[in-house]
Amino acid sequence: MPQVDLSQVRRNDITIHTKDGFPLAATLFEPPNGVGVTATVVFGAATGVYGKFYNDFAAWLAGNGVPSLTFDYRYFGSSFPPPIDAKSPDFDEDARNKAMQACPDDVNFTETWARVDFAAVVRYMGERYKGVEMCLVGNSLGCHLMPLFPDEWHYISRFLCTCGGNAHWRNTPNPKASRYTIQTIVRNEMEESRLFPADWIGLGKSLPYGPGSQWCDWSDHPHFALKNKKDADIVRQLTGKPFLYVGFADDTTMTKQMMLTQMPLYNTSDGMKHSIWIDPALQNPPWPTCGHVNSFMRTRPPKADPSAEPESVEAAKDSNIAISADTAPPLKREETIWELYLYFIATGKVPHNTPPAGYTPAASSPIVAPSMTSTTPSLTIRSRPYTVVAEHRIWTPAEERDLPGERAAHDREVQWERTVGSWKAWAGGLLRKSKGKSKRKAAAKL
Numbered sequence: 001m002p003q004v005d006l007s008q009v010r011r012n013d014i015t016i017h018t019k020d021g022f023p024l025a026a027t028l029f030e031p032p033n034g035v036g037v038t039a040t041v042v043f044g045a046a047t048g049v050y051g052k053f054y055n056d057f058a059a060w061l062a063g064n065g066v067p068s069l070t071f072d073y074r075y076f077g078s079s080f081p082p083p084i085d086a087k088s089p090d091f092d093e094d095a096r097n098k099a100m101q102a103c104p105d106d107v108n109f110t111e112t113w114a115r116v117d118f119a120a121v122v123r124y125m126g127e128r129y130k131g132v133e134m135c136l137v138g139n140s141l142g143c144h145l146m147p148l149f150p151d152e153w154h155y156i157s158r159f160l161c162t163c164g165g166n167a168h169w170r171n172t173p174n175p176k177a178s179r180y181t182i183q184t185i186v187r188n189e190m191e192e193s194r195l196f197p198a199d200w201i202g203l204g205k206s207l208p209y210g211p212g213s214q215w216c217d218w219s220d221h222p223h224f225a226l227k228n229k230k231d232a233d234i235v236r237q238l239t240g241k242p243f244l245y246v247g248f249a250d251d252t253t254m255t256k257q258m259m260l261t262q263m264p265l266y267n268t269s270d271g272m273k274h275s276i277w278i279d280p281a282l283q284n285p286p287w288p289t290c291g292h293v294n295s296f297m298r299t300r301p302p303k304a305d306p307s308a309e310p311e312s313v314e315a316a317k318d319s320n321i322a323i324s325a326d327t328a329p330p331l332k333r334e335e336t337i338w339e340l341y342l343y344f345i346a347t348g349k350v351p352h353n354t355p356p357a358g359y360t361p362a363a364s365s366p367i368v369a370p371s372m373t374s375t376t377p378s379l380t381i382r383s384r385p386y387t388v389v390a391e392h393r394i395w396t397p398a399e400e401r402d403l404p405g406e407r408a409a410h411d412r413e414v415q416w417e418r419t420v421g422s423w424k425a426w427a428g429g430l431l432r433k434s435k436g437k438s439k440r441k442a443a444a445k446l
Helices: 051-063 092-102 109-128 141-143 148-157 175-193 209-219 229-238 256-266 311-318 337-347 405-444
Strands: 010-017 023-028 042-043 068-073 133-140 158-162 243-248 273-278 365-367 377-382 384-386 391-392
Touching: 010 109, 023 051, 023 109, 023 148, 023 209, 042 109, 042 141, 042 175, 051 068, 051 311, 051 337, 068 109, 092 175, 109 141, 109 148, 109 337, 133 337, 158 337, 229 384, 229 405, 243 256, 243 337
Parallel strands: 042 068, 042 133, 133 158, 158 243, 243 273
Antiparallel strands: 010 023, 023 068, 273 391, 365 391, 377 384
């Protein structure tokens, strides 16, 4: 695939109105004149990450024949109702926090950001490019939101999920500390500030109260984003469309355990739920850092002039997101992971070699990604072919989790915790009364 002059990519900042009339700030990237369209992409951003963070990758996709759209969910980033102007020079951090605090508490991830906002953007792109296959690209939170609006599934051909694992507190490296931090420290701060301090747990910028409260609820449930049976039932209906999860060993936010506990929540009966786990440092030549959101950043040149840095780097700084070091690795993201993403986005095929005889789909196995232009089992990075080593897994019904059973067990656990809490409160009250009586008796003797 020839390199495209990205300066010719057409970019337009637009406003997309949802069914309830809310104005969403979005940016549309379209191919240069004369470049054919192969597919379209709509991005679902990670928790606390502005849509503009994905603009560099979106522009690169457009330069390669894939019109792409980034956007901000309501009351976040640049999406606010009038008269609030997020582009005003006076819209500083204090003004932004005040604007987010005005967000109604009933706004949340599932009913609002997914089924109203994300759905509106998908409809816009689907109507603009009728007949063209669409891939939703979700990053972390975006992965959990993108299957939740079935009325728009007819626009969507495939799903690319990057680092969108199950962040239940038991899946974290320090479970008890994680649970206490989120359910006590973070929730207390939310009640006081009416904002979700996402940066306290390494997730980017603060969110409005409603979405943040739901994030806390998710983290306390073993099914995370599928805590509500309604959402789980919707996602279980998603079959017949290629779904690829890509995770990275250098992701300190979404671990491999989180991927392994997320994938069995989906309906795998169609044989189209795939996962690829990559260690960038083990590639030869090595790749740049890719987790948790870094895979979407244009590779930073050595000793980059801050004034000339790509938009995603500036957005990363705005969102408290880790950025790569000044020393550039032998290969760039544009040459590696972006090509792998593009292969799936454009073709709907998961890059893996022909399974050997006796291959068991449920088992992990080394993979090599096929060429963009042939069936040769190697990934062609422009004119440089080489092998990508990773763990590829095709998920099967035998690995699916027992959602009803786990939900019932969780409900029993919650009830038990409440009962124990009541007992402790009752016992504490008796102890305080007993101590009070003892003090009064001692005082009477004096």
